[in-house]
Amino acid sequence: MLGGSYITEVYDSEWLEDSVVSAVDWVVRYEGEDALHKLLLHLEGEWKIEDVPNILYMKDGVRVENPRDRIRDIDVLATPNYDDLPLEMYLDRPVRLMVMGNRGCYWAKCTFCAHFWSLGVGAMRDRSAIKLVSDMHELQERHGARSFYFCDESMYPPTLEGLCDLIPQTGMDVKWGGMIRFEESLDRAFLQRMYDAGCYSLFFGLESMSQAMQDVIKKGTQVDVVWRTLRDCKEIGIKVHLFFILGIPGETEADMMESLNFMRNHPDLYETLQIAQFELLVGSPIYLKPERYGVNNLEVVSDHARLAYSEVAYDRTRGLTHEEISAYVEEVDNDDMIYRKNIWSGYGFTIYQPDPPVLERPKNSKRPVPPPLDLAKLNDVFKPIEKHRAASTDEVEERRSSFNKVATQQKQEAERRAKAITAERDSA
Numbered sequence: 564m565l566g567g568s569y570i571t572e573v574y575d576s577e578w579l580e581d582s583v584v585s586a587v588d589w590v591v592r593y594e595g596e597d598a599l600h601k602l603l604l605h606l607e608g609e610w611k612i613e614d615v616p617n618i619l620y621m622k623d624g625v626r627v628e629n630p631r632d633r634i635r636d637i638d639v640l641a642t643p644n645y646d647d648l649p650l651e652m653y654l655d656r657p658v659r660l661m662v663m664g665n666r667g668c669y670w671a672k673c674t675f676c677a678h679f680w681s682l683g684v685g686a687m688r689d690r691s692a693i694k695l696v697s698d699m700h701e702l703q704e705r706h707g708a709r710s711f712y713f714c715d716e717s718m719y720p721p722t723l724e725g726l727c728d729l730i731p732q733t734g735m736d737v738k739w740g741g742m743i744r745f746e747e748s749l750d751r752a753f754l755q756r757m758y759d760a761g762c763y764s765l766f767f768g769l770e771s772m773s774q775a776m777q778d779v780i781k782k783g784t785q786v787d788v789v790w791r792t793l794r795d796c797k798e799i800g801i802k803v804h805l806f807f808i809l810g811i812p813g814e815t816e817a818d819m820m821e822s823l824n825f826m827r828n829h830p831d832l833y834e835t836l837q838i839a840q841f842e843l844l845v846g847s848p849i850y851l852k853p854e855r856y857g858v859n860n861l862e863v864v865s866d867h868a869r870l871a872y873s874e875v876a877y878d879r880t881r882g883l884t885h886e887e888i889s890a891y892v893e894e895v896d897n898d899d900m901i902y903r904k905n906i907w908s909g910y911g912f913t914i915y916q917p918d919p920p921v922l923e924r925p926k927n928s929k930r931p932v933p934p935p936l937d938l939a940k941l942n943d944v945f946k947p948i949e950k951h952r953a954a955s956t957d958e959v960e961e962r963r964s965s966f967n968k969v970a971t972q973q974k975q976e977a978e979r980r981a982k983a984i985t986a987e988r989d990s991a
């Protein structure tokens with residue numbers, strides 16, 4: 564059986580390669596809990612295969628796709644079960660476990676994003692704060708977990724309100740963090756309440772420090788709110804991770820410099836960052852209305868390493884070119900200060916732990932000072948990761964160049980055909 568978010572996010576099940584569907588008994592798209600339960604009933608002869616939701620399979624050499632369904636109330640789902648994982652081998656001490664505060668994205672508007680449609684626009688469902696507190700309690704009892712990460716697309720402010728009320732009442736000693744948007748409602752008082760309820764790190768999808776680019780991506784973020792929130796988090800003691808996208812369609816050199824200058828000049832306002840080059844995702848609003856964003860000549864192609872038709876070759880009609888953007892990406896990759904802050908450099912280790920082995924402590928922290936950082940040990944831990952990083956960079960380069968080659972050939976072929984048609988019309 565094959566399932567999970569990547570398989571779900573392939574825009575159209577038709578675009579999953581045949582080799583993938585035939586290699587397994589069932590592909591499960593969208594939500595898996597109900598499908599898995601009913602598949603097990605089917606194997607016991609108690610459920611008809613046609614009534615198992617969200618599955619795709621081969622029957623007599625033909626693909627069959629069952630209707631889609633979703634779980635309406637996610638409070639009915641059980642607390643995650645980590646019993647069979649070798650948690651003692653994980654780097655986090657004490658172990659940090661995932662909990663789910665919501666499913667789907669409550670914002671669902673970002674123009675570069677294709678995550679939200681796979682679970683349905685307007686289909687965000689939240690787990691109640693009381694259920695989440697009971698999840699944390701159960702995982703604490705079972706595994707001694709004291710630190711939790713919300714695996715939500717974006718943490719939902721009303722859920723956070725509930726957690727801020729409930730956790731202090733229970734007296735539980737828990738720390739937590741997760742991904743979040745820069746929300747106007749995240750004011751100083753709210754962030755302080757979150758910190759008091761155990762929030763120790765927030766992962767913000769900032770994407771760009773240019774307001775013009777924020778307006779293009781429709782994340783609902785105002786750059787002045789970003790500055791305010793980052794300063795508040797720093798003073799309160801909440802660690803911040805930032806995601807950036809370089810090369811948003813229409814991005815100019817001036818927009819790019821707003822982001823780069825911020826990264827270089829304000830490392831005190833964030834703990835770690837992650838930088839991605841813009842990728843045009845099938846199904847995203849930019850893909851659906853490309854002309855509006857200065858993008859054209861879209862061509863969906865299959866990258867076999869990704870099992871599906873999911874990569875898009877395209878041209879830019881305004882702003883920086885593909886080559887100029889790649890040059891900026893290379894520049895930040897080679898920037899020592901930015902590299903040190905990159906989550907993959909090893910320094911990222913610090914943002915994942917409530918009591919990380921770093922020397923600096925937030926001024927108002929009442930927690931005991933942790934043991935000093937054993938750099939030698941940390942380097943040993945991250946050496947294999949560095950090796951992997953180097954290998955995967957080569958692999959990505961290789962894929963990128965073969966992809967560019969195919970895209971160029973396709974473009975040339977399209978131009979040749981267009982010329983032939985024009986010539987034919989002219990002669991007629």
Ligand code: SF4
Nearest residue numbers: 668671672673676716
């Ligand atoms: S980028 Fe994040 S906040 Fe924006 S729509 Fe996608 S999942 Fe939601």
